[in-house]
Amino acid sequence: MSQTAEIPMVPGSESPLELKHIKAVDPHAVYHRRAQRLLTLAKDSPLADYFELCRRVVSIQARLAKEADFGQLLSWGKEGAIPLSHLGSEVDSYWQGLLQQLLSDLLPQVDESVARVVRLLMQQSPEQLSTWGRALREGRMSDAPARFSLFLWAAMGLYWSHWAPMVIKRMDQRKLKQQSLCPICGSHPVASVIVDEPRAGLRYLHCSLCESEWHYIRAHCTSCGQDKEMTIWSLDDAQAQVRIESCDECHGYTKMMFIEKSPLMDVAADDLATLILDKELNAKGFGATTVNPLLLAHETE
Ligand SMILES: [Zn+2]
Ligand SMILES: [Zn+2]
Numbered sequence: 001m002s003q004t005a006e007i008p009m010v011p012g013s014e015s016p017l018e019l020k021h022i023k024a025v026d027p028h029a030v031y032h033r034r035a036q037r038l039l040t041l042a043k044d045s046p047l048a049d050y051f052e053l054c055r056r057v058v059s060i061q062a063r064l065a066k067e068a069d070f071g072q073l074l075s076w077g078k079e080g081a082i083p084l085s086h087l088g089s090e091v092d093s094y095w096q097g098l099l100q101q102l103l104s105d106l107l108p109q110v111d112e113s114v115a116r117v118v119r120l121l122m123q124q125s126p127e128q129l130s131t132w133g134r135a136l137r138e139g140r141m142s143d144a145p146a147r148f149s150l151f152l153w154a155a156m157g158l159y160w161s162h163w164a165p166m167v168i169k170r171m172d173q174r175k176l177k178q179q180s181l182c183p184i185c186g187s188h189p190v191a192s193v194i195v196d197e198p199r200a201g202l203r204y205l206h207c208s209l210c211e212s213e214w215h216y217i218r219a220h221c222t223s224c225g226q227d228k229e230m231t232i233w234s235l236d237d238a239q240a241q242v243r244i245e246s247c248d249e250c251h252g253y254t255k256m257m258f259i260e261k262s263p264l265m266d267v268a269a270d271d272l273a274t275l276i277l278d279k280e281l282n283a284k285g286f287g288a289t290t291v292n293p294l295l296l297a298h299e300t301e
Contacts, residue, residue, distance in 0.1 A: 024165035031062035085186030099155035149296035252289035
């Protein structure tokens with residue numbers, strides 16, 4: 001692991017005039033690409049079994065994103081700064097319906113130890129599921145049992161990612177300020193993606209829940225916002241597709257994925273495949289400021 005040279009930035013490339021502040025994504029396309037990427041990355045991973053479980057979950061998400069009934073979006077904060085962050089309790093029945101569909105699809109595809117967890121989750125009361133769902137969305141990860149988090153988040157992600165594009169279409173993006181959390185649902189990013197359209201080297205943060213992407217200026221800490229003491233890290237190669245930007249001020253870090261170099265990359269799958277970078281940064285005293293939907297097991301059971 002080495003500190004890489006300065007990444008060249010195109011002069012003037014951060015002018016807010018031409019870029020989109022928020023990009024809506026097609027959830028089916030995101031889940032489909034993620035499932036493909038998990039399949040590819042599993043081949044070289046010591047976590048191949050876990051990649052395969054994630055791939056099955058994400059494949060079901062891809063199908064449900066196209067076919068499921070998402071009802072109507074009844075109460076979203078049209079005037080609020082973050083429209084999908086505080087939805088009423090009526091949304092619980094929708095994402096919990098998606099959860100039951102996801103789990104019944106998954107059940108015949110998993111071994112007995114996972115099947116036990118799936119069956120147990122299927123038996124939980126709506127009130128209990130609502131409480132755990134809210135805890136995860138509010139970042140209190142250890143308030144939900146770690147063995148259920150992957151599935152709970154997958155169902156909520158389906159619901160939130162379905163509505164995010166519609167909300168983005170109706171937002172006045174000019175009012176938005178740069179922010180660390182998703183401007184649509186208030187969740188943490190998974191990582192940054194660096195894109196070359198409409199201009200080279202633009203950075204977007206990719207939401208861990210609703211999958212939207214929002215612009216964030218390069219070389220500014222995505223957690224505390226300071227722009228003086230940032231360090232770029234990568235394994236060996238200064239042109240690596242995955243690099244880490246760490247902040248000397250708040251000691252947080254975010255991964256950057258250079259998807260132009262490798263268009264098949266997916267933020268969640270590639271983050272999972274590069275945990276060795278996290279280990280190195282953790283050993284240097286830095287902590288991730290991001291959330292990976294495939295890696296919510298913060299609690300050991
Ligand atoms: Zn979001
Ligand atoms: Zn910082």
